[in-house]
Amino acid sequence: MISILFSYDFWVVAAGTSLLALAGSIVGCFSVYQGQSLVGDAIGHSAYPGVVLAFICFQTRDPLILTIGAALSGGMAYFLIHSLRDGGGIDFDSALALVLTGMFGLGMVLKTYTQGNPAYADASQAGLKNYIFGSAAFLMKRDAALIFCSGALVLSLLFLFRRILLISIFDRGYAKAIGIPEALGTAVLLFMMIVLISVGLKSVGAVLISSFLLIPCICANQHSRSLGPILLLSALTGILSALFGTFLSTAYRGLSTGPMIILCMGSVTLLSMIFGRYGLLPRMLRKRGKEND
């Protein structure tokens, strides 16, 4: 067991997943506060046809090209969702479900098209399936490098635009009053989300990737109510869960990495909901304390 800690493969995978978790958990906090927690899910599913289309067009499984395809189709899904809601008179919830299933369906159609088509037989498409459920265990050094670069890009964007983001998320009226372009904040946040989701697609999969953004933030929210500590805590939750989850999935056969990490994050979050500062137990104690006074 301990020997895993000295293996090169483990550290490549662990570095990839924990970097992804770090960037995801920090960006995720902002998207959760903007009320976009389920948008990530829709973008994740909708990124899949982009992957397959990129594969069809370029006949390569180069992670960078497939990731760009994923990002483009994720962005298009976001555009569709918003035009359905704003102009089309369909409420947000249905628009999300609609675009999610429609785009994912398109992905399935394209994938079965490549399977039946002899033109793609020699460029094996076996790897395309990984983008649905993810396969962190097969992360290469190249994938980890891609995650590192995009994580660094996203975090530096976040640092550059932190003022605009904060104001446009927490006080729209004020943002408008002092002339901060709210659309810019939304666009930057969206860009960061799409980059992370499409990069993480290969290791965590289309179905579960949005949880990397969402769950650490929920967990941190149970312990604090101010932004600094929340960001710190959620990054910690993300990284530790990623490391532990990767370790478990390497140690035991048949445990996929992505789901394992999410299970770790989720368990920590559930515990936090009970024992955290704003969780159920302290709340009950406070109530009882008041009654006794």
Next chain:
Amino acid sequence: MTEVLFVLLMTAMACGLLGPFLVLRRLSMTADALSHSVLLGIVLAFFLVRSLDSVLLTLGAALFGLLTVLAVELLSGKGLVKRDDALGLVFPMFFSLGVLLITRFFRNVHLDIEIVLMGDPLFAPFVRLFGLPRSLVEMFLLFLLNLSFVILFYEPLKISTFDPSYAFLLGIPVKRIFYALMILCSFCCVTAFNSVGAILVISFFAAPAAAASLLSRSLWQMILLTLLLGALNCLIGCLIAFRWNVSISGMCSFVGMLSVLLLSLFSRGGILRGMRRRKQQRERFKEELLLLHLYRHRGDREETGFESLFRHVNWSRRETERYIGRLMKMKWVFADPCDKIYQLTEEGRERLLLAMTA
């Protein structure tokens, strides 16, 4: 092939009865979460029953779907998290657990995660019951169940969908109706998981109902339209999928999304109409503004002169001339050649008066 189509049509009918309520109550994403976490229910029930065809499996898995909704309501009800966040927490956890159990223990059982999500209707006719495809029979029973639910509880369903607090005041058990809806919904997901896949079920719930909501003015109209559009989506999706030999359920859900997009572009109150209406309003407003300007400064050579008008209304020269041309065509304005100014005609004054008093 026709049997596959019938299975899909039956699924669309069964889901189409619940779809309008899910869309109107904004529960589509909840249904999506439910369809994912049902996977864990199926796996756990499979542990006990050791068979994929048992009724117990369906019941157990459907109960699990209800458990998901209960967990979400509990978490958001305690004020720990927002409802959306609770959804985003609960279903990935259940789904992950389901995936892990499958990959760890059931490597060689026919319980493929991909099949659960995407399904393959092509396999549906192979499992038969009473000489018919098993999924068809199951879906028909489910259709009857949903139909009787909707008919029996039509009024309470309607009131609690559109105005929950009024329904509460009337003494309608709002919570119980909500959970009944969720149970039926989770039955749909479980029954469909083998034949059409969880993703397509959500598409059958959301797509026809959302499209119908754009076209209809009353609830029963919406339900009927949902059934019709659902059948249409199936038919078109199937035909295309057969023709090019691609994933049937994928094609159907893609067609569903396209139909809503097209409808929202072209329907009454749709995106295109809205754009045209806004353009017309803008143009009318500018015409009236120009009329007002010409009236206010009538006879003024600087303010209404051929060469200087555009500077005073502060538009570009081309735009000003375009609008003047339109007004002249309507005979509301004429060009006075000796003073080189534009002036209002009698009709123009009347038009302006109409605009001012309207």
